[in-house]
Amino acid sequence: MASEHRAEEVDDGPLADQQKVSIARAEADAGPPSSSSPPAPVPEINISSFAFPEKASETDREEVIRQVLAACTSVGFMNVVGHGVPQPIIGGLLATLSEFFTSPVEQKEKCVSSPQNLIHRGYTYYQEESTNALFNRPGPRDLREAFSFGPADHQNGRPFGSNTYPDFIPDFRPCIDAYYAEMERLEKVMLEIFTLALARATRQALDPGYLQQQIQPNRGLVKAVWYPACEPSAGDVHLEAHSDWGSFTILLTTAPGLEVCVKSEEGVAQWRSVPVIPGAFTINVADQLACWSNDRFVSCVHRVANIASNQPRLSVPYFSMNILPLDSVETDEKKVACICAPGERPKYEPISVRAYLKRNFEMLKVTDKK
Numbered sequence: 001m002a003s004e005h006r007a008e009e010v011d012d013g014p015l016a017d018q019q020k021v022s023i024a025r026a027e028a029d030a031g032p033p034s035s036s037s038p039p040a041p042v043p044e045i046n047i048s049s050f051a052f053p054e055k056a057s058e059t060d061r062e063e064v065i066r067q068v069l070a071a072c073t074s075v076g077f078m079n080v081v082g083h084g085v086p087q088p089i090i091g092g093l094l095a096t097l098s099e100f101f102t103s104p105v106e107q108k109e110k111c112v113s114s115p116q117n118l119i120h121r122g123y124t125y126y127q128e129e130s131t132n133a134l135f136n137r138p139g140p141r142d143l144r145e146a147f148s149f150g151p152a153d154h155q156n157g158r159p160f161g162s163n164t165y166p167d168f169i170p171d172f173r174p175c176i177d178a179y180y181a182e183m184e185r186l187e188k189v190m191l192e193i194f195t196l197a198l199a200r201a202t203r204q205a206l207d208p209g210y211l212q213q214q215i216q217p218n219r220g221l222v223k224a225v226w227y228p229a230c231e232p233s234a235g236d237v238h239l240e241a242h243s244d245w246g247s248f249t250i251l252l253t254t255a256p257g258l259e260v261c262v263k264s265e266e267g268v269a270q271w272r273s274v275p276v277i278p279g280a281f282t283i284n285v286a287d288q289l290a291c292w293s294n295d296r297f298v299s300c301v302h303r304v305a306n307i308a309s310n311q312p313r314l315s316v317p318y319f320s321m322n323i324l325p326l327d328s329v330e331t332d333e334k335k336v337a338c339i340c341a342p343g344e345r346p347k348y349e350p351i352s353v354r355a356y357l358k359r360n361f362e363m364l365k366v367t368d369k370k
């Protein structure tokens with residue numbers, strides 16, 4: 001479906017270059033839909049030596065860094081276990097979100113984002129967004145609806161906008177707030193591992209808290225997405241090819257459907273399915289971390305396709321990115337420089353996170369509701 005948004009309507013600039021890289025890659029890699037795809041080489045990595053450092057040896061931690069570095073520099077995706085997120089918090093979140101999404105749209109639409117938020121929070125209608133429009137491609141809108149939430153509190157006295165809590169579901173607020181807090185904890189753990197992996201790859205002595213400090217003030221966004229059950233149709237693409245825009249994504253999913261675009265040994269792009277491992281989070285490198293790594297890390301193009309048609313699919317990505325305090329101004333935003341090996345040339349200017357995200361969010365949203 002054609003979109004009102006066209007790439008030529010937005011300003012060009014250094015950030016647009018970053019986006020163009022991603023567009024070109026997604027367009028080149030987005031092959032025709034197929035009815036199934038073979039499994040992708042996504043490793044399972046146990047990070048308990050970082051989640052519970054008091055119990056870990058240096059050798060265990062070194063092994064995790066080695067595995068994460070190998071994943072980041074190949075497919076850019078990994079299935080992470082040993083993360084320490086309590087199962088009751090995960091189970092509570094999934095039950096609460098299922099109840100929300102199966103409620104009548106007249107109830108759900110009471111939770112449309114309040115305009116005071118810089119980045120959309122609350123309910124997004126079915127087919128309200130179009131990843132194809134973002135990439136200026138023809139093709140359908142995203143076959144999903146969403147509910148987004150961010151931090152409920154302020155950080156160092158700075159406001160980050162507000163969540164919407166539906167009043168028709170008891171215990172909605174404690175469930176999503178508890179999950180958000182766990183995601184922020186896991187995000188810190190992963191940032192430490194990514195920093196140490198980059199230190200190893202570039203032979204730089206980086207402080208383990210380096211990336212965490214660089215991206216402050218940093219609060220991410222959870223965007224729970226619901227793909228309703230639909231008529232079976234071989235090769236349906238529910239969310240078209242894209243890369244994620246933040247630094248990385250922590251995905252909780254309930255069923256297969258996520259596919260990554262990987263190159264065969266002959267250099268041919270192929271869609272491969274990401275295995276679903278109960279209790280694991282699928283974690284992937286996104287555009288900003290790939291740039292900070294000077295392109296050592298891969299922000300892999302992915303999509304959602306071939307999901308079982310007879311039941312809805314719920315997945316919950318946490319986008320580690322900067323949703324920006326409401327009172328922030330251009331000048332107090334951190335820009336992160338590429339981490340390079342000695343003598344290596346940085347491929348990117350330090351990135352303005354705000355402009356990159358703002359531009360993408362504006363292009364993603366089509367104006368008329370379905």
Ligand SMILES: O=C(O)CCC(=O)C(=O)O
Nearest residue numbers: 225244253258304315317
């Ligand atoms: O639904 C999924 O499994 C993945 C969704 C995704 O890639 C995204 O929202 O960026």
Ligand SMILES: [Fe+2]
Nearest residue numbers: 242243244302
């Ligand atoms: Fe994604």
